[in-house]
Amino acid sequence: MAPFVISPEIPLWVLAITGPIGIMGLWWTTRLWRVRIEFGGEQLRVIGYFWNRTIARDRIRSVSINPEFPYVRWSTASGLVLTTFLTPISVTGIDWSSSATRQRRRDVLTELRSWTGVAVDSDEDDDQEQPPPSGEELRVREEFVEEIAELARALTRESASVTTHSDFGVPVASIEPTRSGAAGMWIVCGHTINIQVDDPGLYWDLPWSFESRAQTMLMLRAVIAGSGTATAGPYRRALSLRLSDGTTLDSSRTTALRALVIPAPGWKSWGRKTALAPYR
Known part of the structure; x- marks a missing residue:
């Protein structure tokens, strides 16, 4: 007599959920x-849990040496400021590493700070924050x-509300359109030129120079003309501006902490794209 075999009937939706999780767990x-x-x-x-990042030393602007939340802030060639978290050497309350290992991580952060030669990030050391411009600079x-x-x-x-004001002693220009789908723009002129478009998290930080001032005007024209594309991905947003001189400038940000643990390879290519509307 042939043996009686119980064949488990697993719903396809269970396989659809557990399959990718298993593959991701093995990869992780x-x-x-x-x-x-x-x-x-x-x-x-930085070789992280999900992806790698290589940063040139001369691009690093500041370092956070807080062992519970270490990161570096650095700028791209176009002036976009990005933050890379140093999770491999973070020290948290749920870390089961030995005390010697935890101390070594703190020492590495100190060595990193010395190697970069930049200031400790002002978020954790307010004494090193620069005062706003004054006198002739202002x-x-x-x-x-x-x-x-x-x-x-x-x-x-x-077709827009255009105002100027001072924010904690720093001059600011605010351009807010009345048309739906057009992007607002805020330009903060401190020691750098901080240009925010559509969303405070989408910005460019340019050094104060004649070239940066000219680029700011080109960016203003591009935003008003609607010459740009916004991309939405899973817990992520990006903006690409096309300037009249042929330059393309990109900025992106995460919109939730879930983005740190939910990878989305190539999301800027397959994410939902929306063209900016012109002001008029």
Whole structure:
């Protein structure tokens, strides 16, 4: 007599859920043995739980040496400021590492700070935060903000609210359109030119220079003309501006902490894209 075999009938939806989780778990397990940071010479390399990042030393702007939440802030060639978290050497309350290992991580953060030669991030050391511009520096920035507002009013022709004000002693130009789908723009002229478009988290931080001032005006024209595309992905947003000189500038951000644990490879390619609307 043939043996009686019980064949489990597993619903397809169970396989659809557990299959990818199992594959992801196996992939993640192989990465756990490689997680670390490396720095020396002219670059910092972060090998994380989901992806890797290589950062040139001269691009690093500041370092957080808080052992519970370490990160570096760095800028791209276009002036976009990004934050990379150093999770491989973070020390948390649920860390089961030995006290010697935890102390070694703190020492590595101190070594990293010394290697970069940049300031400790102002979020954790307010004493090192620069005061706002004053005197001649402030006057020049106020004049530039007025130039921005004058150009914006000429281009928008009452299709936007254009105002200037001071935010904690720093001149700011605010351009807010009345048309749905058009992107607002806020330009903060402190020691750098911080340009926020559509969302405070989507911004460019440019050094104060003649070239940056010219680029700011080109970006203003592009936003008012609707020459850009917004991309929405899983807990992520991105914005791409196309300037009249042929340059394309990109900025992106996460919209929730879940993005740190939910990978979305290539999301800027397959995410939902929306063209910016012109102001008029």
